[in-house]
Amino acid sequence: MSNIVVTSEQPPVDAGQRPPAGLAAYARNYGARVRGGDMGALPALLGLVVLCVGFGIARPVFFSATNFANLFTQGAAVVAIAMGLVFVLLLGEIDLSAGFASGVCGAVLAVLLTEHHLPWYVAVLAALVTGVVIGTIIGLLVAKVGIPSFVVTLAGFLAFQGVLLLLVNNGTNISVTDPTIKAIDSDGQLPPAVSWVLLILTVVAFAAVRLTRRAGRIKRGLVAEPLSVIILRVGALAVIGGVAVYVLNLERSRNPAVVSLRGVPLVVLILAVIAVLWTFVLSRTAYGRHIYAVGGNREAARRAGINVDRIRISVFVIGSTMAAVGGIIAVSRANSVDPNTGGSNVLLYAVGAAVIGGTSLFGGKGRVIDAVLGGALMAVIENGMGLMGVSAGIKYAFTGAVLLLAAGVDALSRRRAAAAGLR
Amino acid sequence: MAATPLLEVRGINKSFGPVQVLRDVDFAIYPGEVTALVGDNGAGKSTLVKCIGGIHPIDSGEYYVEGQPVTVHSPRDAAQLGVEIVYQDLALCDNLDIVQNMFLGRERRNGLVLDEITMEQLATNTLASLSVRTVKSVRQLVASLSGGQRQTVAIAKAVLWNSRVVILDEPTAALGVAQTAQVLELVRRLADTGHAVVLISHNMNDVFAVSDRIAALYLGRMAAQVKATDVTHAQVVELITAGRSGDLGLAPTGAETVNGVQS
Numbered sequence: 001m002s003n004i005v006v007t008s009e010q011p012p013v014d015a016g017q018r019p020p021a022g023l024a025a026y027a028r029n030y031g032a033r034v035r036g037g038d039m040g041a042l043p044a045l046l047g048l049v050v051l052c053v054g055f056g057i058a059r060p061v062f063f064s065a066t067n068f069a070n071l072f073t074q075g076a077a078v079v080a081i082a083m084g085l086v087f088v089l090l091l092g093e094i095d096l097s098a099g100f101a102s103g104v105c106g107a108v109l110a111v112l113l114t115e116h117h118l119p120w121y122v123a124v125l126a127a128l129v130t131g132v133v134i135g136t137i138i139g140l141l142v143a144k145v146g147i148p149s150f151v152v153t154l155a156g157f158l159a160f161q162g163v164l165l166l167l168v169n170n171g172t173n174i175s176v177t178d179p180t181i182k183a184i185d186s187d188g189q190l191p192p193a194v195s196w197v198l199l200i201l202t203v204v205a206f207a208a209v210r211l212t213r214r215a216g217r218i219k220r221g222l223v224a225e226p227l228s229v230i231i232l233r234v235g236a237l238a239v240i241g242g243v244a245v246y247v248l249n250l251e252r253s254r255n256p257a258v259v260s261l262r263g264v265p266l267v268v269l270i271l272a273v274i275a276v277l278w279t280f281v282l283s284r285t286a287y288g289r290h291i292y293a294v295g296g297n298r299e300a301a302r303r304a305g306i307n308v309d310r311i312r313i314s315v316f317v318i319g320s321t322m323a324a325v326g327g328i329i330a331v332s333r334a335n336s337v338d339p340n341t342g343g344s345n346v347l348l349y350a351v352g353a354a355v356i357g358g359t360s361l362f363g364g365k366g367r368v369i370d371a372v373l374g375g376a377l378m379a380v381i382e383n384g385m386g387l388m389g390v391s392a393g394i395k396y397a398f399t400g401a402v403l404l405l406a407a408g409v410d411a412l413s414r415r416r417a418a419a420a421g422l423r
Numbered sequence: 424m425a426a427t428p429l430l431e432v433r434g435i436n437k438s439f440g441p442v443q444v445l446r447d448v449d450f451a452i453y454p455g456e457v458t459a460l461v462g463d464n465g466a467g468k469s470t471l472v473k474c475i476g477g478i479h480p481i482d483s484g485e486y487y488v489e490g491q492p493v494t495v496h497s498p499r500d501a502a503q504l505g506v507e508i509v510y511q512d513l514a515l516c517d518n519l520d521i522v523q524n525m526f527l528g529r530e531r532r533n534g535l536v537l538d539e540i541t542m543e544q545l546a547t548n549t550l551a552s553l554s555v556r557t558v559k560s561v562r563q564l565v566a567s568l569s570g571g572q573r574q575t576v577a578i579a580k581a582v583l584w585n586s587r588v589v590i591l592d593e594p595t596a597a598l599g600v601a602q603t604a605q606v607l608e609l610v611r612r613l614a615d616t617g618h619a620v621v622l623i624s625h626n627m628n629d630v631f632a633v634s635d636r637i638a639a640l641y642l643g644r645m646a647a648q649v650k651a652t653d654v655t656h657a658q659v660v661e662l663i664t665a666g667r668s669g670d671l672g673l674a675p676t677g678a679e680t681v682n683g684v685q686s
C-alpha cells in the first residue's frame with residue numbers, strides 16, 4: 001500500500017489489521033458471517049440436499065434423467081417470476097400480483113397467437129410490453145400516489161385474475177400450437193454438443209472475469225480474492241454444470257428408435273442468460289447499487305441525490321416484466337392458457353423461492369441467484385410430492401409451511417445480525 | 424477576514440405545515456473559517472442545514488455562493504456547488520460497505536460498469552488522510568461499525584468530493600473523549616485547508632476550541648452571528664437560552680411576543 005498519503009504518524013487504514021488472505025481465512029470469515037446471521041443461500045442449499053436425498057430414497061425415479069429434466073421445465077416459470085420479485089423485495093416492497101400478472105401476459109400471448117394469428121415474436125413482445133405496462137402502473141401507484149405496495153398489488157391480484165378470465169372468455173382454454181413458443185419450455189432441447197460448448201465457454205468466461213478482476217486489484221495494491229478460492233468457484237461451476245449437462249444429455253425417450261429425447265431444455269439457457277444479465281445489473285452497475293441503497297436506507301439514498309421514486313417504479317417494472325417472462329414460459333409448458341394460469345400457488349412459490357434463497361423480506365439484501373436456488377428447492381418440493389402422490393391438501397399445507405419457514409429464517413437471521421452488530 | 428462569504432443565505436423562511444421553524448434567517452459562511460451554529464434543541468439548526476443542503480425546499484429567502492445568487496432544489500444541486508453536509512442522523516446505508524457509502528449517488532464508472540478499484544483506492548486514501556485507524560477494511564459493512572467509525576465515514580464521505588463548504592451536524596455528540604478530539608482536529612484541519620466549515624454543537628468547549636465565528640439560533644430566528652473572540656462563554660449561553668445577551672441578539676420586546684405566538 002505504498003500509494004497511500006498519510007498525514008500523521010498513525011498507520012493507514014487496514015494496513016495494521018489487513019484481512020488475511022487465503023482459503024482458511026476465507027472459510028473463517030464465512031463461518032463468522034453465518035454465525036452472525038448472514039446465512040445467504042445456505043438454508044436453500046441444505047434444504048435442496050436434504051429433500052433430494054429424501055425424495056430419492058422414497059422414490060428412486062426421482063433421480064432419473066427424465067425427472068431431472070422435469071425439475072427444470074417445471075420450475076422455470078416460478079424461477080423467472082422470483083427473479084423479478086428479488087428486485088421488488090430488495091426495496092422491502094412486495095408484489096402479490098406477480099402470479100396473475102404472469103397469467104394475463106400469458107393470455108395476451110395466447111390470444112394474439114391463436115385468435116389473431118400474429119407471428120410469435122410480435123406476441124412475445126406484446127406479452128412483455130403488457131408486463132412493462134402493469135409494472136409501471138403499480139410503480140406509479142406505489143411511488144407517486146403513495147399507496148402501500150401490499151395494497152396495490154393485492155388489488156392487482158384480484159383485478160388481474162378478472163382480466164385473465166375476460167381474456168380467456170370466461171373459462172375456455174386457449175391452446176397454443178406455435179412451434180417456437182412450444183420450444184421454449186415444452187419440447188425445445190439444445191443439441192448435446194452445443195450444450196457442452198456453451199458450458200465450456202461459460203466456465204472459461206467466469207474464470208476470466210474473476211482472474212482479471214483479481215489481477216486488476218493486485219496491480220493497484222488492493223486486497224484480492226485468493227487464487228484458491230477462485231479455483232474452487234470455477235471448479236464448482238464446472239463440476240455442477242458438467243454433471244447437469246451430462247445427465248440432461250442422456251436419452252430420456254422410452255422409445256429412442258422412434259423419437260430421441262435428449263439435451264438441455266431450451267428454457268435452462270434462457271433463464272441462465274437472464275440470470276447473468278440481472279446479476280450484472282445488480283452487482284456491477286450504479287443502478288443496481290442504488291436499488292440496494294434505497295432498500296437499505298431510503299432517506300440516505302435520497303440525500304445522496306438518488307431519484308428514489310424512479311428506482312421504486314423501476315423495480316416494479318422489472319418485477320412485472322419478469323412475471324411476463326414467467327407467463328410466456330408457463331404457456332409454453334402447458335401449450336395453453338386457462339383461468340388458472342399463474343394462479344393457485346405460483347405466487348407463493350415465487351415469493352418463497354426468493355426468500356428461502358436468502359433474499360430478505362425487509363429489503364436491502366438479496367441476489368438474483370437466490371431466486372434460482374430457492375426456485376430449485378420449490379421445484380424439488382413440487383416434483384417430489386407429485387412423485388409421492390400426496391393429496392392437494394397436504395401439498396398446499398406443506399408449501400405454506402415452507403414459505404413460513406423461509407420467512408422465519410429471514411426474520412431470525414435479522415435478529416441475530418442485530419445482536420452481532422451487523423445491522 | 425474574507426469580505427464576501429463563500430456561502431450566504433438571507434431571509435430564509437421555512438414551515439412544516441402550520442409550524443414555522445425558520446423565520447427570516449440570515450447566515451453567512453466564510454472560507455478558511457469554522458462557523459459554529461448553536462442553539463437549543465428544536466431551535467432549527469438541523470432544519471437550516473437541510474435547507475442549505477437542498478433536502479428541504481425553502482418557503483422564501485435567497486441563497487448566494489460567492490456573492491452570486493443560486494437556486495438549490497435538491498441535494499445534487501448543493502453538491503454541485505461544493506456544499507457537503509454530514510447529517511445528525513448520518514444517513515448511511517447499513518447494508519452497503521464503506522466504499523459503497525462514500526460514493527453513493529456519485530459512483531465512478533468505466534462506461535456502464537462500476538469502477539470498484541478506483542473507488543476503493545480513493546476511499547482508502549481519504550480515510551488514511553484523516554488518520555482513521557480503527558476501521559479494519561473499507562469493504563466492511565457500515566452496519567458493523569461503531570458510532571465513532573460511522574461518524575468518520577460520514578465525514579470522509581463529505582471530504583472526498585473536494586467540497587468547498589462542509590457542514591457537520593453534531594459530529595461529536597455520540598463520541599468518546601479521544602474520538603471527539605480527533606474529529607475536532609479534523610474540523611480545524613478542514614478550515615485550515617480553505618474549506619468553509621460549519622460545526623453544529625451543544626458543547627461550548629468544543630465550540631470555543633475550534634470556531635472562528637459563532638451563530639446562535641433562538642426559536643427559529645438568528646439571534647446573533649459574531650466572532651468567537653468577541654464573546655464570552657456566558658454570553659453565548661445567554662444567546663442560546665434567551666435569544667439576547669446585553670446589546671447582542673434579538674430586540675427585547677418584539678421577539679418575545681412573536682416567538683410566544685409561534686410556539
Ligand SMILES: Nc1ncnc2c1ncn2[C@@H]1O[C@H](COP(=O)(O)OP(=O)(O)OP(=O)(O)O)[C@@H](O)[C@H]1O
Pocket residue numbers: 439442444462463464465466467468469470471511
Ligand atoms: N420534517 C419535519 N416535519 C415537521 N416538523 C419538523 C421536521 N423537522 C423538524 N421539525 C421541527 O422543527 C423544529 C426544529 O427542528 P430541528 O431539528 O431543526 O432542531 P435542532 O436545532 O436541530 O435541534 P437539536 O439540537 O435537537 O438537533 C422542531 O420543533 C422540530 O419538531
Ligand SMILES: [Mg+2]
Pocket residue numbers: 468469470511592
Ligand atoms: Mg439537530
